[in-house]
Amino acid sequence: MEKLPTHVAIIMDGNGRWALSRGLPRLAGHRAGVENLRRIITACVEFGIPYLTIYAFSTENWGRPLEEVKGLLFILDEVLDRELAELHKQGVRLWHIGRLEGIAPSTQKKVRDAIEMTKNNTRLTLNVAFNYGGRAEIVHALQQMLADGVTAGQITEELIGRYLYTAGQPDPDLIIRTAGELRVSNFLLWQGAYAEYYAADVYWPDFDKEEFRRALEHFASRERRFGLVSAQLNPAA
Secondary structure (H helix, E strand, O other): OOOOOOEEEEEOOOHHHHHHOOOOOHHHHHHHHHHHHHHHHHHHHHHOOOEEEEEEEEHHHHHOOHHHHHHHHHHHHHHHHHHHHHHHHOOEEEEEEOOOOOOOHHHHHHHHHHHHHHOOOOOEEEEEEEEEOHHHHHHHHHHHHHHOOOOHHHOOHHHHHHOOOOOOOOOOOEEEEOOOOOOOOOOOOOOOOOOEEEEOOOOHHHOOHHHHHHHHHHHHOOOOOOOOOHHHHOOOO
């Protein structure tokens, strides 16, 4: 692949359906999804992709059955305990996008400690979107701008970008959604304005390295015009 994305974002959809299709509880699908995430992180390192954002828990997911929400929060806590050392060893820099409100104080501390421990790693930046919503992110950015005394005349797209959770990072080039769904689901609404989208028909736990490669090959075959026409991008042709 001659053309790789710098930043890949993934909506990890289908964990619950994957489990139910096997006669398992939905939470078993979320655990399988965590196991698969490890494989995709390794693939990003192998392929040389420096930024990966995963949609782990949306602001709307609080409305799911209480037992499932509790289970997802427990998995987050468990993953921080079990995976942090290995991620740090692989040179992964962890970053949280979203709000920590509603999460147990002990887990909040683990998230902050993980960010601090890995802050100097450079092989891969892994953004974990937990308690995240694209609209809420934009509202939060505007609130922070007002608190800082930003006037209407000072507001630019670049300035808004500096107030987003992903400030200082490139926008995603490729957004992947698994389970065959074709919805944005309130994910990276600002940052994904010119991202290429790819829908994979498999559930997230089955989205393996080869499925990931197919998505990257599909991205490489696309012409990204950013509102221009082909002749402007390739004047010699």
